[in-house]
Amino acid sequence: MNTPKIVFFGTPEFAVASLSALVEGGYDVAAVVTMPDKASGRGMHTTFSAVKQYAVEHGLPVLQPVSLKDAEFVEELRSIGADLFIVIAFRMLPEVVWTMPPMGTFNLHGSLLPRYRGAAPINRAIMNGDATTGVTTFMLKHEIDTGDILAQRSIEVGPDENVGSVYDRLMAIGAELTVKTVDDLAAGCLKPVPQDSLADVEPCPAPKIFKEDCRVDWHGSAQQVHNHVRGLSPYPAAWTPMTFGGSEGQPETTVKILATRLVPEAPSLAPGELQISGKRAFCGTADGAVELLSVQPANKKAMSGADFLRGLRIGENGRNPWFV
Numbered sequence: 001m002n003t004p005k006i007v008f009f010g011t012p013e014f015a016v017a018s019l020s021a022l023v024e025g026g027y028d029v030a031a032v033v034t035m036p037d038k039a040s041g042r043g044m045h046t047t048f049s050a051v052k053q054y055a056v057e058h059g060l061p062v063l064q065p066v067s068l069k070d071a072e073f074v075e076e077l078r079s080i081g082a083d084l085f086i087v088i089a090f091r092m093l094p095e096v097v098w099t100m101p102p103m104g105t106f107n108l109h110g111s112l113l114p115r116y117r118g119a120a121p122i123n124r125a126i127m128n129g130d131a132t133t134g135v136t137t138f139m140l141k142h143e144i145d146t147g148d149i150l151a152q153r154s155i156e157v158g159p160d161e162n163v164g165s166v167y168d169r170l171m172a173i174g175a176e177l178t179v180k181t182v183d184d185l186a187a188g189c190l191k192p193v194p195q196d197s198l199a200d201v202e203p204c205p206a207p208k209i210f211k212e213d214c215r216v217d218w219h220g221s222a223q224q225v226h227n228h229v230r231g232l233s234p235y236p237a238a239w240t241p242m243t244f245g246g247s248e249g250q251p252e253t254t255v256k257i258l259a260t261r262l263v264p265e266a267p268s269l270a271p272g273e274l275q276i277s278g279k280r281a282f283c284g285t286a287d288g289a290v291e292l293l294s295v296q297p298a299n300k301k302a303m304s305g306a307d308f309l310r311g312l313r314i315g316e317n318g319r320n321p322w323f324v
Helices: 013-024 050-057 071-080 121-127 163-187 222-230 305-312
Strands: 005-010 028-033 038-040 045-047 084-088 105-109 115-117 132-139 149-156 238-244 251-262 274-277 280-285 288-297 321-323
Touching (some): 005 013, 005 071, 013 084, 028 071, 084 163, 105 163, 121 163, 121 222, 132 163, 149 163, 222 288, 274 305, 274 321, 288 305
Antiparallel strands (some): 038 045, 132 149, 274 280, 280 288
């Protein structure tokens, strides 16, 4: 079996695991394509993507085009003479790029396609309470995340597991699946499966998550609130406004909700109503309450829900806090 010459496209940490597996496995990674450097922070210091950082440390050539359609970039890419392109957590490629290599271009995606097509598949799966998720390699085509499936691996998601934990596990098995997909493509033993042939799996979107998507709806069920929180923890994190004097008051601050727990003995509270019970803190939902394990008030460090509520001195001057 001949080892294909590879160009790897990626940006975040999720892609680094697969790139590392290829490099450490002795595969011919001829170049890495990643996002241009950007200035960030108060000092506007230049920062590299996680993929560039790894590539530089391991002596891999790095390409950072502003436009993937730029003629000079396309010609430079063509001159490499790669057999295969691999894309993980990167921008959409123009057709002139993804059709270039003779073995084609495949993508590693953080879901069991055709479920959760889009930018936030891992978050959305947990926010929806899925008990199973996984990773998929598939060949690129015009429509995003719709190409023929090459291989998949699934994992079980624990009822209290958050997106950070699932992300780490999918990153690891995704790296294994990337390497296996390269081997099987090179050996000619893969038969791509069209996604529309999987009649038992309903396609669903996984759009990018914006700030308003992270707001907790305390009028949902306790299970829905719990899934919402763990699907956004530790990042970007669920959040809620807080008011004093009941749910009709004016919000005075915002609080990130980092971890909750479903408990059968939770007190009966109205949606958004907060209460300390012993050393535990609870917030009401539409059908009960969730325990607040970890929260982060604006401009403060994360703390337990009970410590947060004790610091508010609930009941002082008749001002009772609510999440709204």
